[in-house]
Amino acid sequence: MEKESKHKDSSEATPEHKEQEPIAPEEPEIQRSDCLRKRLDWHSKYVMESNVAYCLLMEEEEPSTLQEAMNSSDASQWMTAMQEEMEALHKNKTWKLVPLPQGRKPIGNKWVYKIKRNNNDQVERYRARLVIKGYAQK
Incomplete structure (x- = not known):
């Protein structure tokens, strides 16, 4: 048999396989974004030298409480806006007054004030909404 295997036809030669060494697991490659990080400078729009911008922002501030609205220079406009809101609530039958059941506490409410402006940043109207503290x- 040895002689036969030595004289085998070259066309029937078996391919040689090299033994592969085990590959060591590679460290996972950390992917980093190529995007540049931009520092947020939102405050630069509002903070200027000597607090000039702060004063300008406070000039026509919307009140956060009823007392602030009534003590502001625009008290008559806020009162009109609140009356319009109450009329709209009655007209739409949003709610009606009923006696409070015994042992129950009423849910509070709050006025929310907003100055509506047009495209030219001019005051278009004063808006007051009565909201429930749900x-x-x-």
Whole structure:
């Protein structure tokens, strides 16, 4: 048999396989974004030398409470806006007054004030909304 295997036809030669060494696991490559990080400079729009911008922002501030609205120089406009809101609530039958059931606490409400402006940043109207403090509801 040895002689036969030595004289085998070259066309029937078996391919040689090299034994592969085990490949060591590579460290995972960390991917980093190529995007440049831009520092946020939102405050630069509002903070200027000697607080000039702060004063300008405070000039026509919307009130956050009824007392602030009534003490502001625009008290008559805020009162008109609140009257319009109350009329709209009655007209739309949004709610009606009923006696409070015994042992229950009423849900509070709050006025929210907003100055509506047109495209030229001119005051278009004063808007007041009566909202319920729903987070207090159980």
